[in-house]
Amino acid sequence: MRKILSGVCILAFCLAQTGCWDYLELETLSFVMAAGIDVGSDEGLTLTVETLEVKGGEPTDMSPYVTTTTGITLFNALRNVTNVSGKQMFFGHSHAVAFSEELARKGVGEAVGFMQRDVGVRTNMWLCVVRGSAAKDVFTADAPLGTSIGDYLNRVMMLQRRNPTFIPVQIWEFNRALNEVGLSPVLPAIEIIEIDDRKIPLVQGSGVFKRDRLIGWLDAQDSRVLSYLRLGKVTGVLATEMEYQGEKERIAAEVMTSRVELKPYWENDELSVAITVNLQVGLHELGFATFDYSRPELKRMAEEALARELKEDIERLIRTLQQDLKVDVVGFGALIKKKVPSAWRKVEKNWEEEFAQLPVSVRVAVLITGTGTLAKPLTGRP
Amino acid sequence: MQEVVAPRSGMATLVLMLMGSSIVYGVGKQAGADTWLAVIAAMILSVPFILVYARLVDLDPNNDIFQTLEKALGKLVAWTAAALYGWYALLLMYNSVNNLGNFIAVAGLVETPRAVPRLFLLVITLAAAKLGVEPLTRWSTLFLIVVVGISVFAFALVSEEIDYSNLQPILYDGIGPVAAGTFSTMAFPFLEAVLFIFIGAAYRGQGGARQVMLWGHLIAGATILFIITNTLAVIGPDVYRIQYYPVYGAASRIDVGGIFTRLEITVTFIFLATTFVKITVCLIAAARCCGYLVGEPRYTYLLTPLALSGIVGTFWLAEGTLEMEAMALQVWRPMQLVLQIILPVIIWIVAEIRLKSPKQQKAPQS
Amino acid sequence: MRPLLQRLLGRKDPPGAHSLYFSSSIRKIREQLQSVTFAGDDSIVYRAFLTAGPHPRECFLVYPEGMTDNAFVSEYVIKPLSREYLPPRLRGEELAAFLTEQVLPVNAVEERTVVSEAVDQILTGDAALFVDGCASAFIIPSKKLTIRPPMEPQSESVVRGPREGFSESLAVNITLLRRRVRSSQLKFSYLTLGRQTHTKVAISYIEGIASPAIVEEVRKRISAIDIDSIIDSGYIEELIQDAPLLPIKTIGHTERPDIVAARILEGRVAVLVDGSPVALTMPFLFVETLQANEDYFKHYALASLDRLIRYICLFLSTSTPAIYLALVAYHPILIPTRLAVSIAASRQGVPFPAVVEVFVMGLLFEIMREGGVRLPGPIGQALSIVGAIVLGDAAVQAQIVSAPMIIVVAITAISGFAVPRLYGVMIILRILFSLLSAVMGLYGYFCGVILVTVYFMSIRSFGVPYMVNFTAFDLQNIKDTAVRSPWWVMRLRPKLIARRNPQRYRKEAPS
Known part of the structure; x- marks a missing residue:
């Protein structure tokens, strides 16, 4: 009996004397949906957070609310937000963080490191770079469909598969690319464009990083190809121009299954990489009214046109990377290290130069396996 | 005092004990991408020592380990061994409590005083130790299933992120890091099974300690290998090396269609459950050793002071995660070498010779 | 002799028991019963009568009012006896033998010479017959029990399954149980508990299935109970259960004979208490709290x-x-x-x-x-x-x-x-x-x-072990834990309770 009593006393003492330290009330939190980081005045940072402010009652009213503060570092700025808004910033449900171009050129390692380290931030938050304007401006833009910008960015990133004009990157991926040798990070780019007097933060293209510093951009087309190579699969729509019976028209196909293979070779002290792309596509759009794809030779013609286009795209991207940017964002180095470690040992020291010289061969094979619901072109008669 | 434990339950306890705090921290980080190799190598290299431990338990099926030692090696050696292992068990307990306490302080309860989670842990450990070895082992059989189930489930959910090419290239940095990783994995966690000798008396007579410890060791090895390899494949060797809690990091990557996310808390449960078993085993081992030292085979009354010493002891041992890391290298390594390898082997050899020789065999009978 | 010895030893007489044995004088007996044992109790009936013939003997019947079948007593005790002639030489044991063997047309007459035993019997509703010249009471089994018929217990009603429930009478409850298990292996062993209530308790088990160790443990714990009253089986439950720290049930209770039958067939022990419609079964495992008897009648x-x-x-x-x-x-x-x-x-x-x-x-x-x-x-x-x-x-x-x-x-x-x-x-x-x-x-x-x-x-x-089904992971135990396997799969009884005679279901009839 005395034991039980003393146990109860200890428990009561624990509860009453010391209380609940990490206890927090949900309604005292501000749910951050997204954040933007700019370079501020005098060596500091400017942090813009978009929070979801909730008002009770029926039906629940939730509206995005944007606050901006400054601080010497990100952590510092983050705590400063509390004083401005009177609520604790809660990053657990945040979707995205946008860096301004200026900041990205100075280096984002500090900020990303902080976010990876802090347990309050989930590492599957999306990262992106704002091209041409301040990160702050993203949050003053008009979110399509009247949602929060964070929510909008999240949805765009999730739908990347359907239109891969950028590569979605989460904090952990960026961090891993920073850590891994032979792989440079990229982040999706946001441009603020105007459509019908509405400012829309459009996600397309990529910012290319060397270590944690932004050194250049890839346009939407190159980003699409980079996405194929990095994610190992071709998704979205392939479109090309084709000549048939003296006419030049466009055809477009949707990728059904794809295999992208990057294979390094080490022969006679010569390093090379072969890229093989195998595609099965469904032909979905035709410029010609009379192109009868049911005939094998015509089908092959369309396949070749698509393959040629993709091959050229890949080669252009490699050229851009090797000659203009000189950064291995595809991860050839990491691949070589894994597959032919003996070769990597030799080139590891000066990989940057080696990468610029690396011979890359591209082979694309396309097979049209479907044509939607139509067996013949719309005007079936030749 | 002698409780009878089914071999399977004893096995489960050993498995959970070995998993305790090793999967919190990750093992063999020195080996980088070859950690999985280091785990396999450590698992195989540990087997002879595990057999030695089991043999020590089985030496004399009627006495407890200290009486065996006393008979074979004399009172002084038995006394020294009890003192050393009691000390080791206590330190290992502080260390494991520290590991989990730090994890909780870093991953969840940032503002809570660090003594509070530790106190909670020590209190449940104390309660379990008071209830005896037998309930603990039966608890282990149930929760081994839960723990393995959760880990398989978690990695099944994160399967999209598993990329075994992260394990390549094999042996890129040569055999050195792998060897380092192997030895550190042997010392932590595999050969910590040495403490199992001191609670081992319970399952004797039902198939022997060898079966229990060998199978427990192998199952623990397989489970740790499964968890560590998949963790490595998910987060990559470079991140594995720099993270304090790589398994937790891997689990936080679970995201199936935006519905099954944020499941890392289930991994927290694994950490808690396995560390709990480890601490309890350490506590019982420490109490038994101390019980022998003070000449009192009934050890239960020693449990409370020993457990409560942990509140102070954990802070005395190390402040924060950084110091833990540093200490793991400097202090533990030599101590582990002596207590896990040298001492048991010497004791075993001498004991075998002494106990086999006819003189010694007659003496206790008369 | 005995009372004298007791007084000599300075032992105090327990109230109501002046003398341990009946005296041979009927007046003394009557006086003892009326003014000592049942003093102040108006519900006890004393019916005196005489036998027939030249030397009428004094006889009297004692029984509690309302609990005894009046018609039965007058028809089969008073009537034959009052017409009988008892010769004066017929005394003592000869008289007793004559009465039980020739005079009383009643199926079971028991002779009691110890006062307290006879009193116990009277209090259960039997009539006690005293005949002058015989220092003993003849217990006539003439209980007229007004008992609740076995109806469906409200607390454990089922959609499908038997509708009978235990009632307050031990005899009826035993009947209900025996009707379900018609086997000579089904054993009931009686104990009497309660210093005041003298409640009859039956420990029931199936020999050959139940583990003797558990039966012995139950008997040991129940016999160790020293309490003045047992009103309901709940008293016993609380007094013999393990783990009193939390309200965890380590003893099962049910009002349904079908459940008790099923449990003792699994090797458990049941305890029935007179006056309580609730039977206790033990050992009781954690899984059982999550089982319902309907589980076994359903698909x-x-x-x-x-x-x-x-x-x-x-x-x-x-x-x-x-x-x-x-x-x-x-x-x-x-x-x-x-x-x-x-x-x-x-x-x-x-x-x-x-x-x-x-x-x-x-x-x-x-x-x-x-x-x-x-x-x-x-x-x-x-x-x-x-x-x-x-x-x-x-x-x-x-x-x-x-x-x-x-x-x-x-x-x-x-x-x-x-x-x-x-x-x-x-x-x-x-x-x-x-x-x-x-x-x-x-x-x-x-x-x-x-x-x-x-x-x-x-x-x-x-x-x-209370949680045995969750730790001993063999197929046999798991079959009735998380799931209810079909009967043809649950061929063996739960292992840890019934070590002997494990087979429950046989596919083919034994040849």
């Missing part, structure tokens, strides 16, 4: 599903408030974004912190349950309406509690009712888990779960 797939639901309910009822509290107050990161925001919205303007809400609402619900449980139907309904409207709707409307909290309380309550046998434990666990959650979030909750499960593991019910 096994449906029964297994029900059982699974009960496990989920057990989890929900003990853990919902704790987990809700932990998530809301410590780990909002773990709540899906939309849900987190909507909980935050519904908590806007609520004056109390979540932890206060959890405990106050929990308390209010328990008050409502306790208030309503013993009310007759119509009033109970009124209570539940008040509870539902006032506590549920109006409180949310007035923003005194948040809507999610109401849902949490509702889930807790409903799932609690699905496992009624664990209700008491669940309340305590719920409070414990909520407290730990309030201090350390999910870490505290996990600590609580570990603590409680280890404690459960340490419990034994009559030597059998």
Whole structure:
């Protein structure tokens, strides 16, 4: 009996004397949906957070609310937000963080490191770079469909598969690319464009990083190809121009299954990489009214046109990377290290130069396996 | 005092004990991408020592380990061994409590005083130790299933992120890091099974300690290998090396269609459950050793002071995660070498010779 | 001699027992009964009569009013005896033999020479016959029991299955049991308990199936009971159970003979108590709290599903408030974004912190349950309406509690009712888990779960580990744990209880 009593006393003492330290009330939190980081005045940072402010009652009213503060570092700025808004910033449900171009050129390692380290931030938050304007401006833009910008960015990133004009990157991926040798990070780019007097933060293209510093951009087309190579699969729509019976028209196909293979070779002290792309596509759009794809030779013609286009795209991207940017964002180095470690040992020291010289061969094979619901072109008669 | 434990339950306890705090921290980080190799190598290299431990338990099926030692090696050696292992068990307990306490302080309860989670842990450990070895082992059989189930489930959910090419290239940095990783994995966690000798008396007579410890060791090895390899494949060797809690990091990557996310808390449960078993085993081992030292085979009354010493002891041992890391290298390594390898082997050899020789065999009978 | 010896030794006479044995003088007997043993008790009837013939002898009958069949006594005792001629030389044992063998046309006449034994018999409703010249009482089995017929117990009604329930009479209950197990191996052994009540208790088991160690343990524990009264089997349950720390049942109780029959056929021991319609069965394992007898009459797939639901309910009822509290107050990161925001919205303007809400609402619900449980139907309904409207709707409307909290309380309550046998434990666990959650979030909750499960593991019910089905993972044990396997699969009895004679179901008839 005395034991039980003393146990109860200890428990009561624990509860009453010391209380609940990490206890927090949900309604005292501000749910951050997204954040933007700019370079501020005098060596500091400017942090813009978009929070979801909730008002009770029926039906629940939730509206995005944007606050901006400054601080010497990100952590510092983050705590400063509390004083401005009177609520604790809660990053657990945040979707995205946008860096301004200026900041990205100075280096984002500090900020990303902080976010990876802090347990309050989930590492599957999306990262992106704002091209041409301040990160702050993203949050003053008009979110399509009247949602929060964070929510909008999240949805765009999730739908990347359907239109891969950028590569979605989460904090952990960026961090891993920073850590891994032979792989440079990229982040999706946001441009603020105007459509019908509405400012829309459009996600397309990529910012290319060397270590944690932004050194250049890839346009939407190159980003699409980079996405194929990095994610190992071709998704979205392939479109090309084709000549048939003296006419030049466009055809477009949707990728059904794809295999992208990057294979390094080490022969006679010569390093090379072969890229093989195998595609099965469904032909979905035709410029010609009379192109009868049911005939094998015509089908092959369309396949070749698509393959040629993709091959050229890949080669252009490699050229851009090797000659203009000189950064291995595809991860050839990491691949070589894994597959032919003996070769990597030799080139590891000066990989940057080696990468610029690396011979890359591209082979694309396309097979049209479907044509939607139509067996013949719309005007079936030749 | 002698409780009878089914071999399977004893096995489960050993498995959970070995998993305790090793999967919190990750093992063999020195080996980088070859950690999985280091785990396999450590698992195989540990087997002879595990057999030695089991043999020590089985030496004399009627006495407890200290009486065996006393008979074979004399009172002084038995006394020294009890003192050393009691000390080791206590330190290992502080260390494991520290590991989990730090994890909780870093991953969840940032503002809570660090003594509070530790106190909670020590209190449940104390309660379990008071209830005896037998309930603990039966608890282990149930929760081994839960723990393995959760880990398989978690990695099944994160399967999209598993990329075994992260394990390549094999042996890129040569055999050195792998060897380092192997030895550190042997010392932590595999050969910590040495403490199992001191609670081992319970399952004797039902198939022997060898079966229990060998199978427990192998199952623990397989489970740790499964968890560590998949963790490595998910987060990559470079991140594995720099993270304090790589398994937790891997689990936080679970995201199936935006519905099954944020499941890392289930991994927290694994950490808690396995560390709990480890601490309890350490506590019982420490109490038994101390019980022998003070000449009192009934050890239960020693449990409370020993457990409560942990509140102070954990802070005395190390402040924060950084110091833990540093200490793991400097202090533990030599101590582990002596207590896990040298001492048991010497004791075993001498004991075998002494106990086999006819003189010694007659003496206790008369 | 004996009383003299007793007085010599200075021992005090127990009240009401002047002399241990009946004297041979009928007047003395009557005087002793009337003015000592049953002094002041008006409900005892003394019917004196004389035998026929030249030397009429004085006889008298003693029986408690209302408990004895009057017609039976007058027809088969008074009538034949008053017509009989008893020669004066017929005395003592000869008389006794003559009476039992020739005069009384009653199936079982017992002779008692010890006063206290005869008194015990009289108090059960039998009539005692005294004949002058014979120093003993003849016990005539003339009980007229007014007992409740075996009807379906309200607390354990089933949709399908037998409708009989135990009644308050031990004899009837034994009949009910024996009707189900017509085997000579079914044993009942009697004990009498209670210094005042002298309650008859029967330990029942099937020899050859039940483990003798458990039977012995039960007998030992019951015989060790020294209490003045046993009104219901609940007394015995509390006095012999293991693990008294938490209200964990380590002894099963039921009002249904079919359940008792099933349990003793699994090798368990049943204890029936006279005057109580509730039989105890032991050992009682944790799984049984999650089993219902209907499981065994239903299709096994449906029964297994029900059982699974009960496990989920057990989890929900003990853990919902704790987990809700932990998530809301410590780990909002773990709540899906939309849900987190909507909980935050519904908590806007609520004056109390979540932890206060959890405990106050929990308390209010328990008050409502306790208030309503013993009310007759119509009033109970009124209570539940008040509870539902006032506590549920109006409180949310007035923003005194948040809507999610109401849902949490509702889930807790409903799932609690699905496992009624664990209700008491669940309340305590719920409070414990909520407290730990309030201090350390999910870490505290996990600590609580570990603590409680280890404690459960340490419990034994009559030597059998309480949680045995959850730790001894062989197929045989699991078959009736998480699922209810079909009978043809459960061929063997539960291992740890019935070590002997394990076979339950045979595919082919033995040749």
